[in-house]
Amino acid sequence: MDSRAIGLIHATSPSSWASCRKILKNLVNCYRLAFGDGLANLHYDSKSDAYAELKLARQIKDAQLKTVAFVDHSRHPRDLLFAMDIAFGKAPWPELVFHVYGDFTLLTPQWQEVEDLLMKKRVKFICASPAQYQLLLAMLSEDSKACLSQFPFLVDRHDFYHSPEKRDQFRQRRGICANEKVIFYSGRLSMQKNIFAMLDAIRTYLNELSPCKILLAGEFDDLGSPFFSVQPQPGLFARELEKWLAIHLELDVKLLGSLSTPELNEAYNGADLLMSLSTHHDEDFGMAPAEALCAGLPALLSSWGGYRAFEQRPYCELLPVKVGIKGPTLNAESFLLLTKSILTNVTEDFQRSEIAEFYRQRLCVDSKSADLAKIILEDAEEFHGFSNLLRVHAQRVRSHPSGQGLYAGEEDSLYKKIYESYAPRDILQNSEVTA
């Protein structure tokens, strides 16, 4: 196959989301490995105007590409697709590949706008996790479901790996005793990530988990939960956390701030358990768990969205989640059992090495390039439109700028319809528990 037949569309300016920057870098590297360095990299500026887009569209046409892959999330492809419509006229289009990110639901109006344009074109939507695959399945018409594929976001094996030396270095530097367990969280320190729920749960069972230290790495944000109309004032999350920590002095919590990739790798090696109980609607994959697991750190995750695909007992356990019309809630019954089980059973170096190997095989750039090539080279199916659910959702988004209050109505079942694929069905049916 002519390696130039694949065009990668990505923005010249990096995304403001740290995880998306990593995802893009690793995806592009995977494409390079799969198709050689001769790939056509087609850059577009995230602020480019209609004329710049038309020039890019003409460039795509002139390159006679077999496939155009949109690998970046920083800009929705709508405007470029409109420009391609002008540039291509009646000429046949290349196959279109869209790597889907967590904001797909928020961008349903833009997707609806290109629905007619995409009709009968050969299209692939590539989801990063099985849960997101299910979410999109419900958003596509029956005839378009074959347009859906799944391929994970990737980890660079040179960035995240198992290293007993790094474990020792980290623990020594942080003054962590040999018998002390380190529960580690990495990611945004945000209301979206259920940090307080996690700390509450640990505090409840502190006697049984002691001695333990909790390390939180990441930057604060005040994004809140706009879909549910929860918009904290600037600095509120940090202030509340500070207050909470000042009251609960029995808990040994340290905030590490934002860590560089080498520091993060060292921390993953030095810790004993990665814990992330996020039930955020954008949790379509989970880069932090992916990286931690590739470094050999066992994990307790919420059974939510992309996290669910990481489950591999006893190394990665999932805490049940229930999704209702008021949003997701975490079932705490098994919290102690699962946390204790990991902290007491996964203690040997060979186990951590086994974890790292298992996930590196499944998530690292070089291990997955053949799979990516297979997906991309397979003929794409014709697109025949979205489902009514997408249209209903798009309509809802239009009336809620930036998703503000999108699901805030109390009798709103749209949230459940959209996100029920993010929590397993058996939990949905069997967890009618009350607080």
Place this chain on the structure above:
Amino acid sequence: MKQLLTPDQDRFMQLNLPESPKEIDEQKAMLALSRKSLHFLYRLWPSTRPISVGVNSIFLGQIESLDDLAKKETWWVRDGAIPLLWFFDRFPEPNGLSCKLVIDADLAQLVPKPWRRLVDCFRVVSTKRSFGPSRVVIVGGISRIFTTIESVEHALKKIGQYESMDSVRECLLFVPAQMLSRLEESHIHYAKIYQRLFQILPPQTVILNYDQLVTENAARQARVYSLNSKSIVADDGLLHLLLAQGAAMPHLAPVESLKVNELSPFHGVQYSALDVDSPATRGPTFAEFCAFKQKLSDKYQVEAFGTLPWSNWFHEWAGQRFLEAQQ
């Protein structure tokens, strides 16, 4: 341990109100704030920002059942005509309730007979004249929830009764972004409202953001006008703040015989008994509303106005009728 871990968003939902912590605690102790009522307060901020009147202030959308009202002896009701009518429609009888509701005096006519013995009135008044004869601050939401072209015309006409725009030296305009929607048709609505505003307001009008208005105390010694009638919010938290900062309404306390309870050096409140026949009270009556609703029968679907708990037809009817009564 409880079986469910509370997601962080539920924890923050309680902290997220544009209220002072003390008010949140008081309200949490008294009322379960539903997501819907929080959303209502949030969307209409800063009109819904807290006020300090010495009585428990409330928006009636926060009431789930009449038992909630039994928790206090007196409630300061901040709602405008539409939510007030909606409340009386939900609860036509007080059912043995003995608490007092204090409502804006301009809405007295809305109170149905069974509730009248429980209702008193308030009127927010300026107690000092503004010094700057030519400084004007105009505030108000321009979303379709609050305004129509007609209601803006009415507001401008009212401003014109007190101000000659030619002689206004400084005119400041504040439109809360929180209340704006990005719907396509809303843009057209906003454009029309702005177009009309700038046909009337002097060319040197400056548009302010919230910080410039409040933090920089821009309204001090200015006369303040609202673009909004009392259709949604009768007792506007932003107006209270501006008045407390030294802005003034164009007229002083209207009823000389009534005592003014001071809320700040510049404004206060007058209490009065409910007088449904007073010429000062205008607007549709509850009986009119019932008759209109009867006429509608089941013809209209109850289609909620996005963030508001009542239906579109009711919103439009009550808003229009209230406006007509004001003219």
